[in-house]
Amino acid sequence: MAKSLLIITRQAPWSGPAAREALDIALAGGAFDLPIGLLFLDDGVFQLAPGQKPTNLEQKDLQANLQALPLFGVEDLYVAARSLAERGLAADGLSLPAQVLDDTALRQLTQDYDQVITL
Template sequence: MSKSLLIISRQAPWSGPGAREALDIVLAGGAFDLPVGLLFLDDGVFQLQAGQHASAVQQKDITANLKALPMFGIEELYACGHSLEQRGVQADNPDVQSLASGADIAALIDRYDQVITI
């Protein structure tokens, strides 16, 4: 029986390699049929905004990686509703479920065997 894995991505896409590393872990887990979920929290919700101009800050665009998640069987996508609201971000991905409360996030974390925060 494979263990489930939740990745919590807390970094903005332009703040360094953390956002890309989180996506790489999620994609690798999906490639090996590991049950994987991805939670965007804090500044990580900025990854969900359309119109990223990664080259302006000398970063690679992660939009293609986000769009590829369903092809790797990654369908458990979540965003912290408070983080979205606090930063004025609209999640442009209809597959991302917004979690309204800290209790919802805690329940999500409890569903997974392993949790990695990046």
């Protein structure tokens, strides 16, 4: 059986290549039917904020990649409650549904996966 992989994405979509790389890894793993979870933590929660205009910053829009996650079998999406609160975002206003986890649940989540990658 394939080992499960949790990808923790901590970077805002406009702060460099890390956000895109995290999504690329998730999509590639999903294409090979790996059990993948994706956790949006710290500034990574901004990837789920609607209404972004990345072209103003001469960046590529990640929304198409995010919307493709379920098509590639990546359906286990998580977001840190503390990160949302610190950045003034609400779970019901995100561009994709994600399970909101408190700090205790986050610690348990990392234990539930065989491998963890942080970008």
